[in-house]
Amino acid sequence: MREVMQEASTRKIYDIQSSFYDGTFGRLVRRRVEIAISHMNITQTDRVLDLGIGTGQSLNFYPTFGRIVGIDLSSGMLRQCSRKIDERELSHATLLQADAMRLPFADDSFDHVFISHVISVVSDPIKLVIEAQRVAKPGARIVLLNHFQSTNRFIALVEKWLCPLCTKLGWRSDLPLQDLIRETGLEIDYRYKLESIDLWETVVVRNNKSAVNPAGRRNIRKRLPVLAA
């Protein structure tokens, strides 16, 4: 119930923000997004899931080939995004309104999953990552662009203090990456920040399905025999 309430309020916040997002918060993330996508090496036949595509800023940086599937919870964000797709005639991009924690896709559907600034805004980040792992093909790249709680104690303290404010704005800062790794069995390929004091980080993960942490969530454990069959 709490989950539903948080998703509903997040949806509302983003519906409101969608009108001015590109000029404010959006500008800050553009460079990170551009670099992260350029590292994906998308090929002609690849399917890419952009999980939480928002107003579609990432569309500036995808190649004109491959198939881009963008999802978002907010219909306001998707309207903006849809306009961009029409204006630029990006026939290789498709949009769906969907919940990142309950993805409407078959297992092993995507070659790349891009999760940009989404992990901190959902009520259950672990569930989101497990869903991303499910719909990504074995060996696919999952790119997480996010703010994770700092390992520097002082910065972590400031972040903790800012947390209630950030939650109101639609994103949280209290998520340690280590927790996410432990719970989901994520195997990190590499991670980087654009600058040393950058609070945001890009984490690139290889979808190693056989290495899924058996101590992880219940649905993963149930899923293992299916994968082995």
Next chain:
Amino acid sequence: MESSPPSTVISNTLDPDLLEILRCPLTRSKLRQEGDSLIAETGGLCYPVRDGIPVMLIEEAKLPEGVESLDAFKIKFREQIPQ
């Protein structure tokens, strides 16, 4: 009113490649398109396509006939709902 512009019709027809991987978010069953609706093979939850964008949210899905609420649906099809 059958005077809707042809462009609307085209944009609402889902790309077969997408339909191939698209699933009901609750039962994970395949979907078939009927006009502006995507209907799940299992259970028959019916997802609308609005302005060419499929709305794949279970709260927005139309329930099959004879099922009164989403909770009732979940109980009725619990064997088919993964997790």
